[in-house]
Every structure is written in C-alpha cells, then in structure tokens.
Amino acid sequence: MQHSRNFMLLGSLLLLVGISVGIMMGATGDHSLAPLHAHINLLGFVLMTVFGLVYRSFPNMAASGLATLHFWLHSLGTLLLLALLALLLTGSISESAMFPLAPISEVSIFVGIVCFVINLFQNGK
Ligand code: HEM
Ligand code: HEM
Incomplete structure (x- = not known):
C-alpha cells in the first residue's frame, strides 16, 4: 500500500514540474523542451x-x-532519464554524453515494468 501512495506523491510532484515547463514554453514561444515536458507528464505523472x-485496487500486488522493485526501478530510472533529457535539450551535454546512463535508465524503467506485468498476472485478481 505504501508504494501506491509513494507513486502518486512522486507523480503529482512531477506534474507540477511538467506543467511548469509547459507554461514556460507557452509564455516564451520556445517549444524546444516539448519532449521533456511530454515525458515528465507521461512517464512521470500519468x-x-x-x-x-x-x-x-489490488492490495496483493502492493x-x-x-x-x-518496480517502484525503485521506475522512479530512479525516470528521474535519471528526465535529468539527462533536460541536460541534452538545454545544450548542456552532447548526445554522445548520454551513454551509458541513458540506456541504463531505460533498462531500469523497462525491467520495472516487467516486474509490474508479472505482478499483475500473478496477483492482480
Ligand atoms: C498547464 C498545462 C500545460 C501547458 C501550458 C502545456 C503546454 C505545452 C506546449 C506549449 C507544448 C508544445 C507544443 C508544440 O510544440 O507543438 C506541449 C506539448 C505537449 N504536451 Fe503539454 N502542456 C500542459 C500540460 C500537459 C499535460 C498535463 C500533458 C500530459 C499528461 C501534456 C502533454 C504534452 C505532450 C505529449 C506534448 C508533446 C506533443 C508533441 O510534441 O507531439 N501537456 N505542451
Ligand atoms: C523509457 C521510456 C521512454 C523512452 C526512452 C521514450 C523515448 C521517446 C523518444 C526518443 C521520442 C521521440 C522524441 C522526438 O522525436 O523528439 C518519444 C516521443 C514520445 N513519447 Fe516517449 N519514451 C518513453 C516512454 C513514453 C511513455 C511511457 C509515453 C506515454 C505514456 C510516451 C509518450 C511519448 C509521446 C506522446 C511522444 C511524442 C511527443 C514528442 O515528440 O514530444 N513515451 N519518446
């Protein structure tokens, strides 16, 4: 049950950041951070x-x-990926500097979702 709350709290904080980036893009007319904004809101909040x-809904899963495992893999992977994307899109790092941390963050998110799917099949009833 604790991870249910933790996921929702972290997601809501990311929504605050995500819509702030959206409002900033709307205000400045510079939409270069759109992929960052999209993934903060989608990978994060949604x-x-x-x-x-x-x-x-399924306490046996929780x-x-x-x-x-899912909570930590998804949260740490997402925060790392979003930080790297922010640095890339603001021109602070080059695309080649994304290696190896970006693939590590993606694998972390992916393995977290594999845990979620296995858990759903085993305990989501
Ligand atoms: C106050 C709230 C928001 C503002 C001011 C805002 C603003 C923007 C702006 C200015 C863009 C760039 C549009 C473009 O360059 O074409 C954008 C793109 C996007 N926004 Fe938001 N947004 C908000 C909330 C959200 C939320 C809550 C979500 C998702 C749950 C979201 C998802 C997206 C996506 C997926 C894109 C990328 C679309 C694309 O590039 O194809 N936005 N938003
Ligand atoms: C490990 C997770 C993910 C990775 C590595 C990833 C990667 C990417 C990449 C490389 C693009 C193309 C960006 C561009 O052309 O500038 C993209 C676009 C997009 N992704 Fe993801 N994505 C991930 C997860 C998700 C999730 C979970 C959602 C929705 C729930 C999502 C929604 C979108 C949308 C709506 C776009 C088009 C918006 C845009 O280009 O700004 N992505 N993603």
Whole structure:
C-alpha cells in the first residue's frame, strides 16, 4: 500500500514540474523542451498515478516484493532519464554524453515494468 501512495506523491510532484515547463514554453514561444515536458507528464505523472491506483485496487500486488522493485526501478530510472533529457535539450551535454546512463535508465524503467506485468498476472485478481 505504501508504494501506491509513494507513486502518486512522486507523480503529482512531477506534474507540477511538467506543467511548469509547459507554461514556460507557452509564455516564451520556445517549444524546444516539448519532449521533456511530454515525458515528465507521461512517464512521470500519468504512469506513476496509474501504477499507484492499480496497487491501491489490488492490495496483493502492493504486498509483493515486485512492487518495491518496480517502484525503485521506475522512479530512479525516470528521474535519471528526465535529468539527462533536460541536460541534452538545454545544450548542456552532447548526445554522445548520454551513454551509458541513458540506456541504463531505460533498462531500469523497462525491467520495472516487467516486474509490474508479472505482478499483475500473478496477483492482480
Ligand atoms: C498547464 C498545462 C500545460 C501547458 C501550458 C502545456 C503546454 C505545452 C506546449 C506549449 C507544448 C508544445 C507544443 C508544440 O510544440 O507543438 C506541449 C506539448 C505537449 N504536451 Fe503539454 N502542456 C500542459 C500540460 C500537459 C499535460 C498535463 C500533458 C500530459 C499528461 C501534456 C502533454 C504534452 C505532450 C505529449 C506534448 C508533446 C506533443 C508533441 O510534441 O507531439 N501537456 N505542451
Ligand atoms: C523509457 C521510456 C521512454 C523512452 C526512452 C521514450 C523515448 C521517446 C523518444 C526518443 C521520442 C521521440 C522524441 C522526438 O522525436 O523528439 C518519444 C516521443 C514520445 N513519447 Fe516517449 N519514451 C518513453 C516512454 C513514453 C511513455 C511511457 C509515453 C506515454 C505514456 C510516451 C509518450 C511519448 C509521446 C506522446 C511522444 C511524442 C511527443 C514528442 O515528440 O514530444 N513515451 N519518446
């Protein structure tokens, strides 16, 4: 149950950041941060809120160790990926400097989602 709340709290904080970037883009007319804005809102707020609500609906899933693994893999992977994307899109780092941290963050998110899917099949009833 704790990860349900943690996912929703972190997702809501990311929504604040995501819409702030959206408002900034609207105000300045510079839309170069659109992919960052999109993924803060989608990978952050939307997915984390859906995960939080699924764990709230299926307490057996929330009680599984897979939920803990999923929470940390998704959260750390997402925060790392978003930080790298922010640095890339603001021109602070080059695309080649994304290696190897970007693939690591993507694998972290992917493996977290594999945990979620296995957990859903095993305990989502
Ligand atoms: C106050 C709230 C928001 C503002 C002011 C805002 C503003 C913007 C702006 C200015 C763009 C760039 C558009 C372009 O260059 O074509 C954009 C793109 C986008 N926004 Fe938002 N946005 C907001 C909330 C959201 C939310 C809540 C989501 C998702 C849950 C979202 C998802 C997206 C996506 C996916 C794109 C990229 C679209 C594309 O490039 O194809 N936005 N937004
Ligand atoms: C590991 C996770 C993910 C990675 C590595 C990833 C990567 C990418 C890349 C490389 C693009 C093209 C960007 C561009 O052309 O500038 C993209 C676009 C997009 N992705 Fe993702 N994505 C991920 C997860 C997601 C998720 C979970 C969603 C939705 C729930 C999503 C929604 C979108 C949308 C709407 C666009 C088009 C918006 C835009 O270009 O600004 N992505 N993604």
